[in-house]
Amino acid sequence: MPEPLPTILLVDDEAHSLAAMRMALEDDFECLTALNAEEATALMEEHYVQVIFCDQRMPGRSGTEFLTEVRDRWPETVRIIITGYTETSDMIAAINEAGIYQFLTKPWHPDQLLMTAKNAADLFRLNRDHERMSLEMRYLSRSVESKLEEQRKALREGLGFENVLRAPNSPLNALIEQARQFASFDVPVMIVGEAGTGKTALARAVHYGSLRSDRPFHEINCTGVDDAILEIELFGAKRGAVPGIQANKIGLLQRSDRGTLFLNGLAELSPRMQLALSRVAIEGRFRPIGSHEEMRTDVRLITGARRDLRGEVAEGRFRSDLYFALAQASLALPPLRERAGDIAVLSQHMLLDAAAAHGKPVHGLSDDAIRFLEHYAWPGNLRELENEMIRMLIFSQDRILGPELISRHILQAAPGRPQASPAVDEVLTSSGTLKERVEQIEMRILRETLTRLKWNKSRAADELGLSRVGLRAKIERYAIAEPGKASQPEED
Incomplete structure (x- = not known):
């Protein structure tokens, strides 16, 4: 036939x-x-x-x-x-x-x-x-439809809430459960948290946990972006309306139709952009630059802000109609310093990811290294932790990375809870006698030097310009103990 x-x-x-x-x-x-x-x-x-x-x-x-x-x-x-x-x-x-x-x-x-x-x-x-x-070739004997559905499920799970790494008893657990509830309702969500706390990952998880998971997810960070550029990116532009654009520019609001758009840096929006976005948030309408016709968009807006905007709304610096349209549901992401129990899971995962990306195999971090990481306040949150893992990987020579590879300012943090000890600048400007403030700094320098040199006291004494006896006296005076050991044997 x-x-x-x-x-x-x-x-x-x-x-x-x-x-x-x-x-x-x-x-x-x-x-x-x-x-x-x-x-x-x-x-x-x-x-x-x-x-x-x-x-x-x-x-x-x-x-x-x-x-x-x-x-x-x-x-x-x-x-x-x-x-x-x-x-x-x-x-x-x-x-x-x-x-x-x-x-x-x-x-x-x-x-x-x-x-x-x-x-x-x-x-x-x-x-x-x-x-x-x-x-x-890919599916062999398995049916195409069942395999595609498995892939969609893996995509949702891989980019969903399971991708928000945390320990079993993490303070994030309650937040994640709340976010799961919000995901199933098609309402705008506002995520508040310091820079680097993982707002984008949480927004993506909300999208892939929603009924829009098969539709596109787009994101844009509004921080530091000029209004003219931001308007083009969000609303699009007709051909010839903007110098340098020779064809119609499709904006994110149109590209995200029936999907999700994550607007990060909400607190930095100018009054002009707040006004422009208010109509999108309230009516679902916008007008591309140079167009005489309005367009509609069925987009779910998820927003991120570094601080709670209710105070700025009360003071008139942020539009109340826009705020209440975008904050029908809100989530407050805690900073990393309040998640000390998650440091071990996060650091090990970031280290192994970096090792795979750079082709330098390692097995993980030592317990002592993790303890030092847990005692640091991490003002840069997840981004700073990821940078530290990459730095440690670069200088590593063993499969298990020890505390001697950690940056000096992290090693100088006092043991105990994160932020239990003030920063050096705060010590210099704090109250107290000269002796007390000098001793705080001296104790940190001793701990950092001993850790970095793997507790080789001869090298530490030589670097610090002390005798072995003088170094030992200071170790005993400040009760500095080598991690994992009850006593400090005399070895070089």
């Missing part, structure tokens, strides 16, 4: 042009014809179309606009546009917006039209064959 002819859709508002194209192609293709985009869409929904030839200038929706919809709904269909206009700007817009495979200009020659159609059909077939072979 011969194979069926490939199906091709011809779209043109002029009936004689459709008749001419059909005459040139009907021997080699099953031809469908439509006089406008609406008719063409209906045919696409009913038939398996491999190739589309579409006129650019048509009443109602243009060819570019129609093929843009085709790209989103039927991305495998090869799209070709026919135009009697050859302006460069139109060509660029079509390529960017609709993913055009090829242009044909009027008047076209029948042989040229037929050759283009055959090449497009071959491209469609090759893409389908490649996709089929890839699926066969």
Whole structure:
């Protein structure tokens, strides 16, 4: 039984042009014809179309606009546009917006039209064959649908709440349970926390725990971004409305439609941007730059702020309507200094990730190293901890990384709870006698030097300009103990 002819859709508002194209192609293709985009869409929904030839200038929706919809709904269909206009700007817009495979200009020659159609059909077939072979290799005997569903589930779990690392008794547990509840309700969520506490990861987890998990997740940090640039990124811009942009720019609000957009740095928004966003948050409407028409967006907004904005609302520095529209649900992320019990899990995970990324295998951190890390306040939160793990990995020579690799300012932190001891600058400017303040600094220097030199007292005494006896006396005076040992044996 011969194979069926490939199906091709011809779209043109002029009936004689459709008749001419059909005459040139009907021997080699099953031809469908439509006089406008609406008719063409209906045919696409009913038939398996491999190739589309579409006129650019048509009443109602243009060819570019129609093929843009085709790209989103039927991305495998090869799209070709026919135009009697050859302006460069139109060509660029079509390529960017609709993913055009090829242009044909009027008047076209029948042989040229037929050759283009055959090449497009071959491209469609090759893409389908490649996709089929890839699926066969990846899924083997397992069905495509079940494997795809497993992949979606793995994606949701891998980017969901399980990806927010914490210890079994972490203070984050209650917050995560609250976030799970918020995720299942399609309401805006505001996440408040210091820089580097993991607001983006939590926002992503809320998205992948929601009914929008199969839709796109986009994020943008508004901190330090000029209003003009932020407007373009969020709302988009029409061709020619902004210098340097030669094609329509699709903004994040449009790209995130039916998905989630995470706006971080909310507290830094200018009054102008607060006003612009208030209509999006309240009505779901926005206007691209240079456009005379408003657009609607069904986007879930998740926002991040470094501080609670209620005080700024009360003082008039932040719009109350925008705040209450975005804070229907709110989550307060604790800083890392309040999560000392999570340090071991986080640091080991970050270290192994860095080792895999840089091709330097290690087995982990020693218990003594973890204890030092747990005693530090981490003002930079997760980012500072990740940087420290990379630094330790760079200087490591053993598979188990010890405390001697830790940065000096971290080693100088006093043992006990994080922030149990003030910073050096605070010691210098604090109250107390000169002797008391000098002793606090001296004790930190001794602990840091001994740890960094792996408690080799001869080297420590030499570096500090002390005798062995003098060093031992200071160790006993300040009750500095080598981690994991009850007594300090005399070894070099």
